[in-house]
Every structure is written in structure tokens, then in C-alpha cells.
Amino acid sequence: KQEVTQIPAALSVPEGENLVLNCSFTDSAIYNLQWFRQDPGKGLTSLLLIQSSQREQTSGRLNASLDKSSGRSTLYIAASQPGDSATYLCVRTGNAGKSTFGDGTTLTVKP
């Protein structure tokens, strides 16, 4: 069974720190890896999508990488801000439309 694991489950950092969120998956037959942000009680906002042929994607202060051989993706957030506080989810999409979510990392950025 495909598993997607996100470590750490929760993270608290002071404002301004650079940080890395981790996502690992057990099946390297991946089509793409997508990172989302979810605020409490809200929907999912797409942050970055990495296709299987790509190694990384960047958007503003966010950078996501993908290493299929090791089954890992990382989300790097530079110069964190209190507004970055949210739960970050990664989702792996593989065969036949199957998308599997990690349990998320809850980030708190303290002013």
C-alpha cells in the first residue's frame, strides 16, 4: 500500500527562520507531487506542483524539490512569516488517478 509520510508533524519557529518540511513516499512510480497549504477549517490552496520529470519548482519564498529515487520531496520556506502559519500537505499522484495525501505538517511561525 502506498504510504506518504510527513515529518515533522508539527513545527514552531521564530519569524525570519528558513525551514524545511519533508515528505516521503514508498512507491517511486510517481506522476507528480503537489504541495498544499490548509488554514484551520478552510480549503486547500495549491502551492507547488512538481512533475515526475522535474527536480524542483520555485514560487516566491517557496522551493519544492523531488527525488524519486529516494522517495522524497522537501518544501523549503525562506524567511518565514507569521502568515505562513498553516498546515502543509503533500500529495503523491501515481497510477490510475490515485492520489495519496500525507498527514501534514502544522507550522507555527511566532512573531
Next chain:
Amino acid sequence: EAQVTQNPRYLITVTGKKLTVTCSQNMNHEYMSWYRQDPGLGLRQIYYSMNVEVTDKGDVPEGYKVSRKEKRNFPLILESPSPNQTSLYFCASRLGATNTGELFFGEGSRLTVL
């Protein structure tokens, strides 16, 4: 504006009373999917559809039905809701059925079954 729209956003119902949560997308997407989100269990796929008249079970299909008669709509049907179906439900769509491309999510529907 490109979007996935779910209705209702909030619903409280009683055990056994049939209900339908609608999902509509205006992006001409082929692929649509339903998920439920529960504390400690994360997001789990209920059903998905690769195209019109094509639907498949996800990880937790028991107690749910879906239909895909039109490309834009993918309703989730609970024939006889039970309290264990109390959850936050999300509909999502993607351009192609070939698994590439970004997933777009609706705002979510919070369902409580008493």
C-alpha cells in the same frame, strides 16, 4: 474565475436521511474526485472519475455513491448517512485523466450526521 464549487458548505442531518453534496467545476476538467478529511486520518479518497460515465472506488467508498453524467458535475450521494460519515468533504478536479497536472480543490463541505 476558474473554480470548483461545492454545496452545501455546511450541513447537519440525521441518520438515514439521504443527502447529496454537489460538486461543479468550470474548467472543463476530465478528472474529478471526492475526499474526506478526519482528524488523525488525514485526507482519504472516496471515489474518483477519469471522465464522463467513468467512476472508480478510492480508499473509503463504503456508504457513498457518485455519478458523472456530465463533465462539469460530480455529486456525492449518501443514501443512508450514519454518524461515522461526519466529516469534512472535499471535491477536487484536474485537467487530464493521465495523472499529470495540478489538483484544484473546492472549499469543503462540513457534514454532521446525528
